[in-house]
Amino acid sequence: MSARHHLLYSEEEEALRAAVRDLLTDHCDAAGVIARTESGTPHDRALWKRLTEGMGLAGLLVPEDLGGQGATHREAAVVLEELGRAVAPVPYLTSAVVATEALLAAGARDLLGELASGDTVGVLAVALNVAPHGAWRTVRLAGGALHGELTGIADAAAADVLLVPADDGGLYAVAAGAVTVTPQVSLDLTRPVATVVLDGAPGTRVGATGPAVRRALRAGAGLLASEQLGLADWCLTETVRHLKERRQFNRPVGGFQALKHRLARLWLEIAGLRAAARNAADALVGGADTDVAVTVAQAYAAPVAVRAAEEALQLHGGIGMTWEHPVHLYLKRAKADSIAYGTAGGHRAALAELVDLRAP
Known part of the structure; x- marks a missing residue:
């Protein structure tokens, strides 16, 4: 094999x-x-x-x-x-x-x-929350130039070129210097979002919007699950390490039965996430059920990653609530990822359509 x-x-x-x-x-x-x-x-x-x-x-x-x-x-x-x-x-x-x-x-x-x-650095100018099966905003093409405003564009501040969908069905490459990028308030400061304003910006058509954006968003959703897996795994590993070192009543906190059960449950959920994320990545290489694999991964990944980060913050005790401890970075990334490329609920609804198991 x-x-x-x-x-x-x-x-x-x-x-x-x-x-x-x-x-x-x-x-x-x-x-x-x-x-x-x-x-x-x-x-x-x-x-x-x-x-x-x-x-x-x-x-x-x-x-x-x-x-x-x-x-x-x-x-x-x-x-x-x-x-x-x-x-x-x-x-x-x-x-x-x-x-x-x-x-x-x-x-x-x-x-x-x-x-x-x-x-x-290239950035697709589609809002971070748009799912592979969702609809995205376009800008207006007039007189050979692009006009409009797009919001929620992740990493736009780092972009050298933006790939902008226009109302003529084309995808246009636009130099970052030809647009105005304004930061938006972002929960996850390690992947900030921004508003992009095009006011007569010149662009070069690189292809048709539909197939390109759908393929891009599907890959983004599928591989986001691997990022969420890494995040959740760090949270579990660091929490276990902390609980082995921290002592209460003269014994390691990690020895308490209630905490063992919480960590064991989280380990099982992360093992499931690993399988779903790996399956999505493998299916993206080339498979008949790629859409199903991606939606399954995203339906499962977000709740697990968020719970892992929440458990890490709680089980680190007072130190976990401080700005100096990095666990807040993981919680914010997990929460932001939970709406990136579609929510878990949206992916479950899409999965029901894909496998013909719609709600009555």
């Missing part, structure tokens, strides 16, 4: 995980991420450069003849697990997955090469 037909991690995937984790351990510490959220420049461009120039990770989904690595969604999923574990403030999901998938569907070869190198 080949690695493509089971959900276990291959040796190559584990080696990739180790390399990414080592890099993040050295260059993405929690204190640094917290400080960055307070700085007004949330994106870590130095870390992005190390991930892209040093390791070539921005081009994992891009074929080798276009300057990429020619890898698959399985490898990208491993990277996202590790980025989720570190709540890394880099535009990997938005640029290396979502924008890249849109360009692959459109066949925009030159721009794909730029995104694959990491020199250019």
Whole structure:
């Protein structure tokens, strides 16, 4: 049986995980991420450069003849697990997955090469909450220029180029310097959202909106589950470690039966999330039931990730409520991810349609 037909991690995937984790351990510490959220420049461009120039990770989904690595969604999923574990403030999901998938569907070869190198950050100008089966806003094309306003665009502040859907059915590449990007209040400061205003902005048509955006959002939703998996796994691991060290009544807090039961239940839920996330990543490589795999993963992932972060915050006690402890970063990312690319409830409704099990 080949690695493509089971959900276990291959040796190559584990080696990739180790390399990414080592890099993040050295260059993405929690204190640094917290400080960055307070700085007004949330994106870590130095870390992005190390991930892209040093390791070539921005081009994992891009074929080798276009300057990429020619890898698959399985490898990208491993990277996202590790980025989720570190709540890394880099535009990997938005640029290396979502924008890249849109360009692959459109066949925009030159721009794909730029995104694959990491020199250019691309962002699909569709609100972060839009699901693969949902509707998105478009801007108006008039006189060869684009006019309109789009809200909730994740990582727009880090973008060099925006992929903008227009009312003529086209997807247009627009230089970030040609638009106005205004930050919105974001719960998750490590993946901020913004409003993008186009006032006669020039754009280059790269393809048709429908197929490109649907493919991009499906990949985003499917691989987001791997980020949520990494986040939840960090929360469980750190909580177990803390409870082993913390003592109450002269015994480790982790020895109390009630807490053991809570942690055991969470471990089982994360094991289920791992299976769902791996299945979605594998299906995105090429499968007949890709839509089902993605909706199942997203229907399950958000509640587990949020609960893992909530448990981590509660079980860390007073220290968990402080700004200095990083658990608040994970709770905010988990809550923001729970509405990214569709809510769990929306995915359950979509799944009912896909498998013909609608509510009476």
